[in-house]
Amino acid sequence: MVLIIIMADPVYSFEKVEDFFTGYKSWTKLGNVLNHSYDPDIRTLTLIIENGYPQGQPCCLLIQLLGYNVFRVRFDPSKRSSNEYITNNTRAVVMDTWADLQNEWGQFITNFNDGQDTINVDTIHTDNTTQFMRIEVNLKPFSIRVYRFEGGQLYTIWSTNEEIGLRWVEVKDQVSSSSIANTFKIIQVVNKPATAKYTGFGEHGGVGLFKNSQQLNFFNYDNYGYNQIYGQGPLDQREPLYHSDPFFIEFNGVPGKKSVNGMYIDNYSLICMDIGYEKSDRNMFGIKFGELDYYVFAGNECKDIIGSFTSLVGRCRLKPRYVLGYHQGCYGWMKRQDVEDILQGYRKNNIPIDGLHIDIDAQNNFEVFTLDPINFPNPKEMFDNFRRNGAKCCTNITPIIKKGDSNYMTYKEALMNRYVILDQRTQSSSGDLLQQYYEGGRETIGKMIDDNPGGPYVGMEDYGNGSIVMGHYPDLGRKEVRDWWGQQYENLFSLGLEFVWQDMTTPAIDKTRGDMKGFPFKLLVTDDSLSSTPPKLSPAIKVWSLFSYNLHKATYHGLNLLPGRAGKRNFIIGRGSFTGSHRFCGLWTGDNASTWDFYRINIAQVLAVGLSGLSIVGADIGGFGQSYYGERWASPELIIRWTTAGSFLPWFRNHYVRHDQKWFQELYIFKDHQNDTGVTDEQRVFYRAVLPVTRHYIELRYRLMQLWYDLMWENVLESMPLCRAMFINDPQDTALYNDKIEFNSNQFFVGKDLLVAPIMNPGDTRRDIYLPVTDYWYSFMDSIYPLAYAVEGGTTIRGFDAHIDGDDCYNLGFHVPVYIRAGAIIPEIPLEQWVGQLHEIGKPCNITLNIYPGTRGNYTMYLDDGVSLSSAPPDAPQYHYLDSEEKKWVKGEYREVKIEHIQSGTNRDITISRGRDNYTPPLETFYRVAILHDPVEPRQGSNGPLMSITVNKQVLSSPNKNIVISNDNSNPVNSWYYETSINTTYIKVVDTNMITINLKYYST
Structure with a gap:
C-alpha cells in the first residue's frame, strides 16, 4: 500500500505562527553595514548591508524619519539601492506618497552624527529645541537602538536583537525547486524588556488585554466560533480572525520613565508575531510576502502613540448619532411580518431601539442588492413605517454576485462590463488546484473545483440551512468597478435603507472553491495596494486583506453619490478588513456564539481594537450561534450579563441565527418561557429578570447618549477610543502593570471618568473592583439614591453585590458596578x-x-x-x-x-x-x-x-x-x-x- 501525502504549496499557503518561525536561526542574517548615507531633506538613512539576495550580494535597508517621534524601517533582501524602493504608500496609510506624508506631518530638525562603529540621528521636538529621540545604528554587525533624552541624559526605549537580528529566507517550491520571484520570509527580532507589557494587536481572542508570552497570527479568516485553526475556541489568542490590525503598544518597558512605544507592520498578507513566547527577552515579527515595512512610535503616554498612529493611517469620520443606540439583528427573519413583530415587541415593552438589521433572508433568491417581492412586499412602505416608529434599517450586503439569472441586473452588468474577477491562476507548478483550509482545528489539503478557467471566477457561499450560492466577485482593485459597486445601492436606499451591513468580507468562500475560506491563493486579482500606482495582477494571497478594504471603501464612496443622500453621514458596519478601513466603516467581531467565553473576551477585544483608533467596534451581544447543538435560546443569565455590560460598549447590537438554531434572542421574549418544562426555580429568576434588568440598562444608555456622542466627537478630533483601558486614563498608576494587572481586562472606562466593572462569570453575584490611584471615586447612584462616601483611589472594593433578582428594585441599578471619578461632569x-x-x-x-x-x-x-x-x-x-x-x-x-x-x-x-x-x-x-x-x-x-x-x-x-x-x-x-x-x-x-x-x- 502506498501512502500519498498531499502538502500545501510552501509558497502559496497559510502558515501557522509556530510553523512560520520553525528553523529561523538557519535563515540568512544581515551582516555588517558596508556603506551608509543620510539625506536630511527627506530624512532618510540609507544602509548598504552584507548578506542580501542573491547570496553574497549586498542589499539596501532604509530608515525613514516621519516625525520627531516616529521612524520607519523598510527591507527587501533583493533591493540593492534606495531607488528600488517605491515611494508610494500602501492604502492603509492616509497619504498617497511618502513625500506627501512628510509634508503633512510638518518640519522638524534632525542632526546626523557619523562615527566609526555607530552612526546616529537625533530628532528635535517640533515645539522647542529639546532633543527627543536618538536612532543609533551599529555598523558591525548591523543593529538599531533607540534612545530618549531626559535632562541631557539618554535611556534606551527600543532595540533590535543583535544575536538574531534581521533574517530572511527565500521561499521555494519543495517539489520543483523553483522559486517565485522575490518571495522571502523575513523576520525582525526586537529585545523585550522584562518589565514591559504589550497590548493592542487588533482583533484577537483571549480574555487578557495584555498579550505577553503569546504567539499571534494575522491573516483574515472567516473563523466561525473562533476555533477553526487550533480547535480551542475564543480563549485561544492564536486564532486568526476576520480583521487584522498589526499594531501594538508597549508599556512599562522603562519603569520610572514616561515612555510608551508602539509598532505597526504594514503588510496585506500573512504576519506572524511571537511576543516573548519562545524566549522571554525578545519579540519576533515576520512577514511572508513583500517587503518588511514597519513603523516605530515613541511617546510619553498611550494617547501620544494613538495620536501618531492615527495620523499615519487616518482617523474616523463622524457617524450618525443613532449608531450609538441599541440594535437588533437576526439571520432568520423570513418575512416582513417577522420584522414588524420584532419592532412592535420592543415598542410595546418600552425597550429603546434604533436599528433593525435584516439578513440575507430579505434578498430575492440570494441576489445581493435585491429584496424578495413575495416575503417582503412593498418595501418602501415597510421602511417608511419603521422610520416613523424610530427604527433605521440595514440589510446584509455580501460581495458575491449570484450567477445564472439573466434578469438580475447586477449580474448582467457585471458580466457585460467584465467587472468580475477572472479565473486566471499562476502556472508555477502542477498544484494550482490544491486547496488549503482549516476546520475545527484540522488542516485539510484537497482538490479545488475549477469549472471556468479563463472566464469569470466562480465562488460559492454556504449560508447554512442548506442555502448555497454560486457566483462571481467584483474586481474591486479597479476604480471603475468600485464606482459601479457603489451605484448598486441606489435602489435599496431609494426604498428607505439607512445604513449598510457589510458581511462575508474575507470573502467567506466555501472550502471547495477557495483557500482558507477566501479566494484561491493563486487566483490573480487586481492589486491596487499602492496609492497613485497603476494596478497590476497579483496572486490573491499576496494582497489577502485588500479585497475587504476595497469593499468597504467602494461602499462608502458609493453612498456619497446616491440620490437623496447629499450631505448625509454614512455608516457601514463591517465584519473585517485591514488597518485603514476604519476610515470607512465600523467593526463587529464576526460570528461568535452564546457562550460565557465569548462574553469574557468581548471587553478585551473592544479595548484592544479601540487602541487602533476605531470608534465603533463590538461583538454580537448574546452570541450569534448556539452554545451547543440543540440549544434553542441563550442562557437568560448570560443574556442579562452580556446585555448590561454591552450597554457600556460602543457597538450595541443583539444578533443571532434563527435558522435551525435559536428560536429567539429578543429581550422581551424570555419571560414567556419561564414556565417551560425543565426550567428550575433558580433559572426562573433569570427568565423573569431579563426584561426589567436589560431594559433599565438600555434606558441608561439612552439617557447617557450625549456622553456617548461627545466621545464619538473626541474620537474624530483626537482618535481616543470611546471605551478605554484603565492604563490610558491613569498611566501614573503603576499597580495596573503589576499586581492589579488583571483588572485591565475586565474593567474599563467610558470616556475618562465613568468606570465599569461587569460580572463576567456564570453564577457570580459579587466581584472585586479596583479604583485607580490619585483620585477619589463615587459609586454611581443614577439619581435614585444619594451619593455614598467617596472611596480613595488605590482601593480594591471587595465583593461588590451585583446579584440578579428581577423583583428586587433596590438592586436594579447595581447589576453592573459603576464608579465615577471625583470631579467628573x-x-x-x-x-x-x-x-x-x-x-x-x-x-x-x-x-x-x-x-x-x-x-x-x-x-x-x-x-x-x-x-x-x-x-x-x-x-x-x-x-x-x-x-x-x-x-x-x-x-x-x-x-x-x-x-x-x-x-x-x-x-x-x-x-x-x-x-x-x-x-x-x-x-x-x-x-x-x-x-x-x-x-x-x-x-x-x-x-x-x-x-x-x-x-x-x-x-x-x-x-x-x-x-x-x-x-x-x-x-x-x-x-x-x-x-x-x-x-x-x-x-x-x-x-x-x-x-x-x-x-x-x-x-x-
Missing part, C-alpha cells in the same frame, strides 16, 4: 425610545450636567443635528482628504460647549462657555446643572449644603422646584431647588455664550 438627557424622538414630536431634549464632588473637573460637549455631514469639523485632518463631492458639505456646523469647575475651600466656581458656535439647538434654551453632594458636606435646614448660588453675578432667590423641572423653553429663567431624597441641588440656567455659577458651601 456627566451629561444626561431625558429618556427617548429612539435617538431624536423628542425632536421628532416637537419637544425639547434638555441636557442635565451632573457635577460630582471634587476639587476640579472639565468636560467638552458637542451639539449638532446628529446626522448631517455639514457638522463635521473642517480643520480635522480626515476631512482634508475627502473627495470633492463629500468635502463640499463639511462646514463645521456644530457648537462646542466647555464646562469647567474648581473648588477652593467653601467656594466652587463653574463656567459653561461656547467654543465654536456654529449651531443653534432647535428647541433647547437652558441647561440643568445637578450638583451632587458628598455626604460629609454640612447642611443647614432644608436647602442642603449650599449657602448661596450666584449665576452670572446675580444671587438666586428662594428655591423653586416647579421652575427648575419645567421643560418650557419659551421663557426660561434661572432658578434652583434642593432634592433632599438624593442630596442633590438642581440649578436651571439660561443658555448664553458664557455662564458663570458660584456656589458657596456651609463651612464645617
Whole structure:
C-alpha cells in the first residue's frame, strides 16, 4: 500500500505562527553595514548591508524619519539601492506618497552624527529645541537602538536583537525547486524588556488585554466560533480572525520613565508575531510576502502613540448619532411580518431601539442588492413605517454576485462590463488546484473545483440551512468597478435603507472553491495596494486583506453619490478588513456564539481594537450561534450579563441565527418561557429578570447618549477610543502593570471618568473592583439614591453585590458596578425610545450636567443635528482628504460647549462657555446643572449644603422646584431647588455664550 501525502504549496499557503518561525536561526542574517548615507531633506538613512539576495550580494535597508517621534524601517533582501524602493504608500496609510506624508506631518530638525562603529540621528521636538529621540545604528554587525533624552541624559526605549537580528529566507517550491520571484520570509527580532507589557494587536481572542508570552497570527479568516485553526475556541489568542490590525503598544518597558512605544507592520498578507513566547527577552515579527515595512512610535503616554498612529493611517469620520443606540439583528427573519413583530415587541415593552438589521433572508433568491417581492412586499412602505416608529434599517450586503439569472441586473452588468474577477491562476507548478483550509482545528489539503478557467471566477457561499450560492466577485482593485459597486445601492436606499451591513468580507468562500475560506491563493486579482500606482495582477494571497478594504471603501464612496443622500453621514458596519478601513466603516467581531467565553473576551477585544483608533467596534451581544447543538435560546443569565455590560460598549447590537438554531434572542421574549418544562426555580429568576434588568440598562444608555456622542466627537478630533483601558486614563498608576494587572481586562472606562466593572462569570453575584490611584471615586447612584462616601483611589472594593433578582428594585441599578471619578461632569438627557424622538414630536431634549464632588473637573460637549455631514469639523485632518463631492458639505456646523469647575475651600466656581458656535439647538434654551453632594458636606435646614448660588453675578432667590423641572423653553429663567431624597441641588440656567455659577458651601 502506498501512502500519498498531499502538502500545501510552501509558497502559496497559510502558515501557522509556530510553523512560520520553525528553523529561523538557519535563515540568512544581515551582516555588517558596508556603506551608509543620510539625506536630511527627506530624512532618510540609507544602509548598504552584507548578506542580501542573491547570496553574497549586498542589499539596501532604509530608515525613514516621519516625525520627531516616529521612524520607519523598510527591507527587501533583493533591493540593492534606495531607488528600488517605491515611494508610494500602501492604502492603509492616509497619504498617497511618502513625500506627501512628510509634508503633512510638518518640519522638524534632525542632526546626523557619523562615527566609526555607530552612526546616529537625533530628532528635535517640533515645539522647542529639546532633543527627543536618538536612532543609533551599529555598523558591525548591523543593529538599531533607540534612545530618549531626559535632562541631557539618554535611556534606551527600543532595540533590535543583535544575536538574531534581521533574517530572511527565500521561499521555494519543495517539489520543483523553483522559486517565485522575490518571495522571502523575513523576520525582525526586537529585545523585550522584562518589565514591559504589550497590548493592542487588533482583533484577537483571549480574555487578557495584555498579550505577553503569546504567539499571534494575522491573516483574515472567516473563523466561525473562533476555533477553526487550533480547535480551542475564543480563549485561544492564536486564532486568526476576520480583521487584522498589526499594531501594538508597549508599556512599562522603562519603569520610572514616561515612555510608551508602539509598532505597526504594514503588510496585506500573512504576519506572524511571537511576543516573548519562545524566549522571554525578545519579540519576533515576520512577514511572508513583500517587503518588511514597519513603523516605530515613541511617546510619553498611550494617547501620544494613538495620536501618531492615527495620523499615519487616518482617523474616523463622524457617524450618525443613532449608531450609538441599541440594535437588533437576526439571520432568520423570513418575512416582513417577522420584522414588524420584532419592532412592535420592543415598542410595546418600552425597550429603546434604533436599528433593525435584516439578513440575507430579505434578498430575492440570494441576489445581493435585491429584496424578495413575495416575503417582503412593498418595501418602501415597510421602511417608511419603521422610520416613523424610530427604527433605521440595514440589510446584509455580501460581495458575491449570484450567477445564472439573466434578469438580475447586477449580474448582467457585471458580466457585460467584465467587472468580475477572472479565473486566471499562476502556472508555477502542477498544484494550482490544491486547496488549503482549516476546520475545527484540522488542516485539510484537497482538490479545488475549477469549472471556468479563463472566464469569470466562480465562488460559492454556504449560508447554512442548506442555502448555497454560486457566483462571481467584483474586481474591486479597479476604480471603475468600485464606482459601479457603489451605484448598486441606489435602489435599496431609494426604498428607505439607512445604513449598510457589510458581511462575508474575507470573502467567506466555501472550502471547495477557495483557500482558507477566501479566494484561491493563486487566483490573480487586481492589486491596487499602492496609492497613485497603476494596478497590476497579483496572486490573491499576496494582497489577502485588500479585497475587504476595497469593499468597504467602494461602499462608502458609493453612498456619497446616491440620490437623496447629499450631505448625509454614512455608516457601514463591517465584519473585517485591514488597518485603514476604519476610515470607512465600523467593526463587529464576526460570528461568535452564546457562550460565557465569548462574553469574557468581548471587553478585551473592544479595548484592544479601540487602541487602533476605531470608534465603533463590538461583538454580537448574546452570541450569534448556539452554545451547543440543540440549544434553542441563550442562557437568560448570560443574556442579562452580556446585555448590561454591552450597554457600556460602543457597538450595541443583539444578533443571532434563527435558522435551525435559536428560536429567539429578543429581550422581551424570555419571560414567556419561564414556565417551560425543565426550567428550575433558580433559572426562573433569570427568565423573569431579563426584561426589567436589560431594559433599565438600555434606558441608561439612552439617557447617557450625549456622553456617548461627545466621545464619538473626541474620537474624530483626537482618535481616543470611546471605551478605554484603565492604563490610558491613569498611566501614573503603576499597580495596573503589576499586581492589579488583571483588572485591565475586565474593567474599563467610558470616556475618562465613568468606570465599569461587569460580572463576567456564570453564577457570580459579587466581584472585586479596583479604583485607580490619585483620585477619589463615587459609586454611581443614577439619581435614585444619594451619593455614598467617596472611596480613595488605590482601593480594591471587595465583593461588590451585583446579584440578579428581577423583583428586587433596590438592586436594579447595581447589576453592573459603576464608579465615577471625583470631579467628573456627566451629561444626561431625558429618556427617548429612539435617538431624536423628542425632536421628532416637537419637544425639547434638555441636557442635565451632573457635577460630582471634587476639587476640579472639565468636560467638552458637542451639539449638532446628529446626522448631517455639514457638522463635521473642517480643520480635522480626515476631512482634508475627502473627495470633492463629500468635502463640499463639511462646514463645521456644530457648537462646542466647555464646562469647567474648581473648588477652593467653601467656594466652587463653574463656567459653561461656547467654543465654536456654529449651531443653534432647535428647541433647547437652558441647561440643568445637578450638583451632587458628598455626604460629609454640612447642611443647614432644608436647602442642603449650599449657602448661596450666584449665576452670572446675580444671587438666586428662594428655591423653586416647579421652575427648575419645567421643560418650557419659551421663557426660561434661572432658578434652583434642593432634592433632599438624593442630596442633590438642581440649578436651571439660561443658555448664553458664557455662564458663570458660584456656589458657596456651609463651612464645617
